[in-house]
Amino acid sequence: MKPHKRPHNSCSNLIQKRELFTFITRRWRSHSTSSLFYNTPKTVHTVLTVRILRCLFLFLSGHCAASYYCNKLGFEPLAYQGLETGCRDVVSHVVKQGKIIYVFVSALNPGNKEMGEHLVKHGDGAKDIAFTVENCDNLVQKARERGAIIVKEPYVLEDKNGWVKLAVLQTYGDTTHTFVERTAYNGLFLPGFRPPLHRDPLLAKLPSGLLDFIDHVVGNQPDDEMVPVVEWYQKNLLFHRFWSVDDKQLQTDFSALRSIVVANYEETVKMPINEPAMGKRKSQIQEYVEYYGGPGVQHIAMNTSDIITSVSERGMEFMCVPDTYYQMLKKKLQHSQVRVTEDLDILEELKILVDFDDNGYLLQIFTKPVQDRPTVFLEVIQRHNHQGFGAGNFKALFEAIEADQNARGNLTILSPNGESNHI
Template sequence: MKVEKVVGTSYEDKGPKPPSGKFTHFDHVTLWVGNAKQACTYYCVRLGFQPLAYQGLETGSRKVAAHVVRQNKVILVLKSAYEPDDKEMGDHLVRHGDATKDVAFTVEDLDEIVKRAKERGATIVRDIWEESDENGKVRFATIQTYGDTTHTFVERGDYQGLFLPGYGKPPFEDPLCAKLPSCDLEIMDHIVGNQPDLEMEDVAKWYESTLMFHRFWSVDDTQIYTEYSALRSIVMTNWEETIKMPINEPAAGKKKSQIQEYVDYYGGAGVQHIAFISKDIIKAVTALRARGTEFLEVPKAYYTTLREKLKNSKVKVAEDLDILESLQILVDYDDNGYLLQIFTKPVQDRPTVFYEVIQRCNHTGFGAGNFKSLFESFEVEQDKRGNL
């Protein structure tokens, strides 16, 4: 099947503006992993992060080790259990593998946000609590979202510490970090949650009802499909549209889609990938490849077709297409602008979690025009794994 240029559906109705309580941006993402120390090294050496903070036995944390890494405004927290009978973290690791446990948002007026969530039926994992140290205090609350994933609301106030109360300086500075090229990933653009078939709509409605997010963009399986597989996706966002949460589900096809493969190996709904914004994707991907990051391979025919289509486009891509092709960077565009994007291969043995690098040039979409090529690239990898 040949799929021509695909345009996602954009939504103009933001719904009622929350009277108070504001989500400002992604605060950090917490991953539960088998060995946080080793994972920290991977994220620093392969993906260009730097150690930011640490919590462990040396800081008084007796049950969990946490290594915090940062790249500009992107913060990841890698956590592992110390104790052999830690059932919660142990069961999560066995079921899901190394995976995102919590997506945290920086908020204003935490009390109002939690009050509203309770009134709208949210499952409260941990009600409002406060932590403090010599650098100030931070207030938190955690609620349940899809699968075993949670959202933590973080009200930082004027806290001046490295990261959060209870964290100290990193115990080790990797000498390799200073010798490797800078990737300059700026912020988290969006975080994608995969759902089992026919569960996407309920999750989208949960974000609308519980958090007062609204629909920003969507595509369905009449728009996004290959010969073998298809997907549906709804992007949810806060009122200010500073937090984007795409919700995906598989659609019926001849063979298993990469969304269904994720659900099978993850054991249900969960975070599939995090997209990082770059102001210079060529520099970023060149550095990431030099560091040994593996990316999906794009068929050569993609760039032949792209060059032909761009001849008739109102938008002119400023970057050299030969360089984009050599780095396997994808291009999506409309009449107003374009975006450049690339996807890593899974960063662990399970074909679940991966990452995206994206550069936006007056384009607010999510690469709908690239989904077919992206799916075909995933299908090549799925076939190697015997999962297509």
């Protein structure tokens, strides 16, 4: 039965504002499904199909953010919503690359209190990670029974191309998850969106970014809050622990962190959850928490089949690792049965990291923060039969981040009680 309708241009609706205050990441993969199993009284499992749809960001200037991602990362304009489409509250610029869709959204009116307060507290940052579902009502009800906070009950957006049902759940900090049921919709993006008003002719002259889909999304937590967040996913979304590492493994001479990765049943949706650990100086996770104003999404990893081409010709600013990393890497590879097919000299020139085990390897590189606050950044990752998260690279990555922290004056000495003192 078709659900109750709401007009697609009712942008005053609170959750539609949440929906559109966004930088949306969308991953369309027919095989990228999460089977959430719920026990019925007869112990028969009900399967609800879920996949990552998007990561929602709030931006002060959506237009500038969209242009930046198109020019620096190879995205293309896909859709638009704003005054010209009948939306009076927010403007949304949608860009796409491969199976990834980002929507950059800004407030149109000075009285937009909700978005204004969020930007003052957090700056530009991720607000929502969304999942597509086949039965939104059922999934929301099961999550409610398990104790999840429902921020917005299921509601409907509609236009001539069909309807979409959405609902919002609270997760860590001010971050939320949106469930999106869109099996009855065949439009360009979402109801109310139209083709972009303008396409920059410069983009056609730039090389392809070769980014394909979202690999994983990382969330940072304050100290001692990682495990409760992991338990939230296990309880409310029936995710499981996929991988974990403690501060003895993730440390440098100055700082440390702990991390647990949660994944869906089929392990196609992965979400690392981090927290700081006590060290001699302030960790990168603690710096994030302080500048973001609490827990939030730290970075989004985008998968590519050709990382060298993806990162070499667009001028994106990446973190720098020392030459000694590659000297040690070459020595380690001499004693490994894994053969890296890419030219190691080119990887060194581009500062691409390599991690490997007996079965395969991965290549990864991290941008510097993509906004003024040292909070959210991006990762580009290429996998060759390796499903890890670059644990072998953590020390080199942390040292690169610590160099940037030091330049910002934030690699501060910690007292025994955890208080920070500037050097």
